[in-house]
Amino acid sequence: MYQIDDLTKTYRQGKREVRALKNVSLTIGDGELVAVQGPTGGGKSTLLQMLGGLDRPTSGTVKLDGKDLAAMSDTQLTAARAETIGFVFQNFNLIPTLTALENVETALVPSKIARQSRTARALAALDSVGLGDRGDHLPGELSGGQQQRVAIARALVKNPKVLLADEPTGNLDEETRDEIVDLIEGLWKEQGLTIVLVTHDSVVAARTPRRLRIAKGAMKELPA
Amino acid sequence: MFFTYLRRELRNRRKQTVVVAIGLAVAIALVIVVNAVSTGVKDAQSEVLASVYGVGTDITVDQPSEGPVAAGSSPGRFDFDEGEGEANEDGTRDLSDDRLSTAMGTAPFDASALETVAGLDHVSGVAASLDLENMSFSGEMPDLAAMEESGAGDVTLRMGQDGTGDGSAGGSSFEINRFTVTGVDPDAAAVGPLTTAEVADGRTLEADDKNVAVLDATYAEQQELAVGDTITVGGKDLEIVGTVSSTTGDGVATASDAYLPLATAQTLADLADQVTDVYVQVDSAENVDAVAAAIESELPDASVSTQSDLAEGVTGSLSTASDLVGTLGTWLSAIVLAAAFGLAILFTVSGVNRRTRELGTLKAIGWSRNRVVGQVAGESVVQGLIGGAAGLALGVLAVWAVNLAGITLSGASGGLTMGGASEMMRAGPAGTVQGGGTAPDGGGGGAFGERPDAFAGAAGDAVDIVLQAPVSLWIVLAAIGLAVLGGLLAGVVGGRRAAKLRPAEALRSLA
Structure with a gap:
């Protein structure tokens, strides 16, 4: 699914140059569930941005299904994000003024499908995360766990090939965390999705078959 | 979404x-x-202008008089020769005179200008008028011989706001009456000073009218004149066939006190084929400036004013x-x-x-x-x-x-003396005009009425207009x-x- 070669990303912070990723090479196969661990500021989120086409590498290539994201135009990247990549965020990032159902629908807006089938698909996605009866609730009326389920439904409604999750359980209590990890694990098993899960939580990472660790921009494989 | x-x-x-x-x-x-x-x-503003210059007038043409008018021909001056008039027993003489001449500051010009202007491109209507002032003097003046004997003092004239004057000078008693007269072409319906006037009584001027007058309704009321009466203009009695009032508002005077057929006015003023104003209508607003320029080059002596020039001259609270x-x-x-x-x-x-x-x-x-x-x-x-x-x-x-x-809002067109005149009249003592007290030695006559600008007060005055914002x-x-x-x-x-x-x-x- 992913073929990453010699990936380097540097940021400028004032006069200082920060190397968030240093010569990272990595292959993630189709249908893999990978956890990325590491300390805060170590480069986890930067890697996820590269994988999701949210930012461009300073050097190196990030190939998704053989196509280099770094070489794509903005329009192509936007299309890739709209069709191939699903995102789940630590803070859920739901639109506060839209209902749960409408939030899920926002992911289908770029694909320009008819409103009725859009709504039907969004409802089905909400159903699959166990929130079929909460479609008309605003995010503020839902618990943290429920909000993250809505966010997962939003990521999955477009049937992406890849699910990228940035600390999806970071803002949740233990019980809810386990529910969400159960959900993600279930999706992986049922739908054969490729999932990259960034987490600093060892408990979460321990449940995945493959674990990576990034610290100070360098990556290493952890033993299974 | x-x-x-x-x-x-x-x-x-x-x-x-x-x-x-x-x-x-x-x-x-x-x-x-x-x-x-x-x-x-x-x-x-355009209503004020319309009340003065008429509706639909885009350009007016007149000719300012050049230099001071010679004393002998001054419109406001009456000269009486020694021994003129009838002597009374009390040592005075009955004198009267009636004078019709162009208004101060304007000069008549040849009516052929009308054809010249009418022949220009983009001119859709044209009319001429002859703006005149009628001054009449009637009363008793001291007999020169009697004055020399008695050594009488100052002669004073007092003038009221209505523009009439009276006075006494060593036993004299007289009346000066002034009103504005406009000769208009009854055929020119589209442009001209009468276009903002509507008939209040009787009728307006018609094409074959001769030796008749139409009065401003306000002036007629002031002077207690009505349709069927006569008014003396330039020494001739004219029948009043109608009165007109301004369409601008109630009680608002029209541009002139009396309107005469142009030919009649020209004959009475002894100004054959002469006019003082030409009113021009242009086919479209964008051609106004071009037509004005064309008129200026055709008539180099004339003063050409467009509506916007005139608007700048509108004074009062309007401005x-x-x-x-x-x-x-x-x-x-x-x-x-x-x-x-x-x-x-x-x-x-x-x-x-x-x-x-x-x-x-x-x-x-x-x-x-x-x-x-x-x-x-x-x-x-x-x-x-x-x-x-x-x-x-x-x-x-x-x-x-x-x-x-x-x-x-009240406004007056800067081109008229009326606004300023009534201001001065209200100033009070200025209304008293010192006349020639002692008759000049050997000069048998009394000369009166070097009319100051303040001596005005025709029926026309500042026009009051209720603001209507569209x-x-x-x-x-x-x-x-x-x-x-x-x-x-x-x-x-x-x-x-x-x-x-x-x-x-x-x-x-x-x-």
Whole structure:
């Protein structure tokens, strides 16, 4: 699914140059569930941005299904994000003024499908995360766990090939965390999705078959 | 989704939406009011002009007199030879004279100018008039011989506001009467001084009229004259066939006290084929300047004035109102408009800043930059529309209130002496004119009436006009356009900011 070669990303912070990723090479196969661990500021989120086409590498290539994201135009990247990549965020990032159902629908807006089938698909996605009866609730009326389920439904409604999750359980209590990890694990098993899960939580990472660790921009494989 | 999201967003930040909409509404309302009042003032100005120069007149042509008029032919001067008139037993003489001449400051010119102007391109109507003043003197003057014997002192003349004078000079008693006379072409219906007048009684002048007069209704009332009476003009009694009043308003005088057929006026004033004013109508407003220039080159001695030249000459509260609306109003609305636009931009930008993560998320899940920018701009434009609609309602309401208040503006055309004259008359003592006290040695006659400008007071005076501010479709469209522009401006600025947002912002762990 992913073929990453010699990936380097540097940021400028004032006069200082920060190397968030240093010569990272990595292959993630189709249908893999990978956890990325590491300390805060170590480069986890930067890697996820590269994988999701949210930012461009300073050097190196990030190939998704053989196509280099770094070489794509903005329009192509936007299309890739709209069709191939699903995102789940630590803070859920739901639109506060839209209902749960409408939030899920926002992911289908770029694909320009008819409103009725859009709504039907969004409802089905909400159903699959166990929130079929909460479609008309605003995010503020839902618990943290429920909000993250809505966010997962939003990521999955477009049937992406890849699910990228940035600390999806970071803002949740233990019980809810386990529910969400159960959900993600279930999706992986049922739908054969490729999932990259960034987490600093060892408990979460321990449940995945493959674990990576990034610290100070360098990556290493952890033993299974 | 676009409208659902937009509606929810605006409803969610209700306070901000209301503040921006109110700001825009006030600005739009101000623009509407200033424009309407400004148009109203302009209309009033043209009404003042119309009452003087007639409706539909685009250009007037006259010829200023060159240099001081020789004393002997001064229109306001009466010369009596020694021994003229009938001697009375009490040592005075009965004297009377009636004089018809062109008004001060104007000179008659050949009527052929009319044909010259009519022959020019883009001239759709033309009419000539002969503006005259009739001065009459009647009364008793001291007999020179009697004065020399008694050594009488100062002679004083007193003049009232109505323009008549009386006085005493060592036993003299006389009356000076002055009124304005305009000879008009009864055939020229479209242009000319009579076009703003309507018949109050009797009839107006007709094509084959001769030796008749139509009076201004206000003047006729003052002088207790009515249809069927006669009026003496230039020493000839003319039958009054009708009275006319101004269409501008009740009690407003027309341009002249008496109207005569042009030919009659020319004969009485001994000015055959002479006119003082030519009124020109131009086929389209954009040709006015060109026609004026053509007239100037054809008639080098003439003074050519267009409506806009004349508008500058309108004095009184009208001109104050015009200045006020023109400068203060325009600046005020520009400032408020700029402030409202600034407010809209500020709020939109701060809204985008606040929604960094939200908009970044939308980009991250596949929304294109244009879609995000469109969403932000759409919100601003709708905000602008709300403000525009509110402003339109507010503005129309305010204009309605202005119209209801019935603000009266008074104005006089600078070309007329009437306005200034009555001012001077009201000044009081200036109304007393020192006459030649002792008769000059050996000079048998008394010379009176070097008419000062103050000696006026014809029926025509400052014209009072109730301000009527119209709201045109054009200004309604412009107001809505301005509101949308304000919204668009804010949307573009906010949208640009949103466009620059990196989708990676969505991953930043902001609490």
